[in-house]
Amino acid sequence: MEDGTKDIERGGAWEDHSEEEEAALEKAFVETEIPSWQEQITIRSMVTSLVLSLVFNVIVCKLNLTTGVIPSLNVAAGLLGFAMVKTWTVLAESCGLLKQPFTRQENTVIQTCVVASSGIAFSSGTASYLLAMTPKIAGAGSAAINVKELSVGWMIGYLFVVSFVGLFSIVPLRKMMILKYKLSYPSGTATAHLINSFHTPKGAKVAKKQVWCLFKSFVGSFFFSCFKWFFAASDGCGFDSFPTFGLHALKQRFNFDFSATYIGVGMICPYMVNVSLLVGAILSWGVMWPIIQTKEGSWYKAGLKGSDIHGIQGYRVFIAISMMLGDGLFHVVYMVIVTVKNFMVQQSQQKHISDSMEEEQNIDEKRRKEYFLKDQIPNAAAITGYILLAALSVGLIPMIFHQLKWYHVLVAYSVAPILAFCNAYGCGLTDWSLASNYGKLAILIFSSWVGLEHGGIIAGLASCGVMMSIVSTASDLMQDFKTGYLTLSSPRSMFFGQVYGTALGCIMSPLVFWFFFKAYNVGDQSGSYPAPFATMYRAIATLGVEGFSSLPKHCLTLMIVFFVSAVAINLLIEILRKCDIKIYKFIPGPMCMAIPFYLGAYFSIDMCVGSLILFLWERQNKKGAKEYGPAVASGLICGDSLWGIPSAVLALSGVNSPMCMKFLSSSVNTRVDGFLQHA
Secondary structure, three states, rough: OOOOOHHHOOOOOOOOHHHHHHHHHHHHHOOOOOHHHHHHOHHHHHHHHHHHHHHHHHHHHHHHHHHOOOOOOOHHHHHHHHHHHHHHHHHHHHHHOOOOOOHHHHHHHHHHHHHHHHHHHHHOOOOOHHHHHOOOHHOOOOOHHHHOOOOHHHHHHHHHHHOOOOHHHHHHHHOOOHHHHHOHHHHHHHHHHHHHOOOOOHHHHHHHHHHHHHHHHHHHHHHHHHHOOOOOOOOOOHHHHHHOOOOOHHHOOOOOOOOHHHHHHHHOOOHHHHHHHHHHHHHHHHHHHHHHOEOOOOEEOOOOOOOOOOOHHHHHHHHHHHHHHHHHHHHHHHHHHHHHHHHHHHHHHHHHOHHHHHHHHOHHHHHHHHHHHOOOOHHHHHHHHHHHHHHHHHHHHHHOOOOOHHHHHHHHHHHHHHHHHHHHHHHHOOOOOHHHHHHHHHHHHHHHHHHHOOOOOHHHHHHHHHHHHHHHHHHHHHHHHHHHHOOOHHHEEEEEEHHHHHHHHHHHHHHHHHHHHHHOOOOOOOOOOOOOHHHHHHHHHHHHHHHHHHOOHHHHHHHHHHHHHHHHHHHHHHHHHHHOOHHHOOOHHHHHHHHHHHHEEEHHHHHOOOOOHHHHHHHHHHHHHHHHHHHHHHHHHHHHHHHHHHHHHHHHHOOOOOOOOOOOHHHHHHHHHHHHHOO
């Protein structure tokens, strides 16, 4: 989720692959020559990465602006990268122009670039902490020092300043993480298995079928979105406002809105994530908010707008924040404990490793180690790069955000490498990146440090970007190193791919966001692009500078209850997991439950429909669902998301939908009929 859900779901679409499966795959490449690191970086791979980066930036931007729920898109990136270059090489070979065959190492570089670019679309904060700085999200009455107008120029400059530092912070630890402690990095391992399988004869045949499935679902999703556009002349019209469960339920945001994007997301996410979202929606919009609304005039002033943070909106936002902070704080502490514990165990085990164990390494491991150590990135260069980029940031960031002083940035960069290590190490163990949680903590700390009168809200939001960028890119790079290790790709080509992808993301992410920002009413809570996490992050910063005095009546009490509940639920899950009591798999996750507290139930219903489709498919053909389910889901997401481009072009050109399909209550219909009869 732009936020928490992305962290939770990251490994959701993947299945573990045994060492025997990997060894069997490696046998197919024994006689294949490994290209040098320069040959792994080709013009066609860079062009393919450029095209796919644009596609995935559009997809991630739309997801960020609608709900912030972002699933793992690695299957789609891998499939499309393989399909594009394979088509290119087949055509070139038929014309006698093929000079270099398509290798798994080149495929890995493409994957690295695309994932790095779309990762920037997540950590750039265009739909969260940057958008939260704008007057529209801030609302009337906000002091000028605590708002900042967006522009493409300073956003691109800011991202270039902060996004590369994290790459250098973790490079010196790559051998310790991958070779010494042999951390699994499940997403990186699964990506490597996917790429390796593509380049075997059997895997290539399956990949062609997967690409065809993706293409068919893409076309269907795209044209269905086009069809829906004709009935949505304004907000509240069309299929998005279809009263599936009645008009009263629609007012409480309970409806199925025919979103192909979130049906696809539901097919990718684990079942329990989708169920947790639905449970959270029922608890909040079905029970809590209707009860609190009856207290209007008692708990909060009557007549306030629905978006006023001092009214019902305050309960929605701050209770959701308390659950997210409780969940995030628990996992940060838990990850630190796990990291320290495993680090100490690994250190003690290293002392007892004998030379004979080194000799027992299988041939595949020796080969992987050989190529992983062949093209080194000097530690001195990495450390120097971090210091220089950090020094540059210390000087430039206060020029972009004058509320944030140089010593604030210096403190952030002094602490960041430690957090980057903890996040990268924890990600290697559990596949969970806690970047957004570190970002939320940074908002609270720096906003309270600077204070309201000195622009603490902007300072807190800007520091969130600094922290998230470093921590997120560090764990992503280590995942890529693991993928490169298992595909015999050079660490240098991996690092280049990450740098190239990061640069693309720094340019594309603000441009794609700006396209949506100018075409639609971004940030309007009743519109198509509410950007929920912009309001959420702004509220966290406000909490940091104002404390709890501005909250509605009894809101603080409810926040404490839900904060403690989130910690207790996570603690219960971990205890049951350690005791191997399977019931923990059926306990809803607090982070997922919190998302609909603010947004409503509509997208969680879409995602549960996706889960239902996948469940029925698995019952009928489990192997087919496993092989083609992610491809179909990715096609649904891509088709619906990319319709946003022609839709935005039409909106910018002043071309609106020709009709408004709207469902009215029986009393309103009676009045309309009477009016028409007398007209």
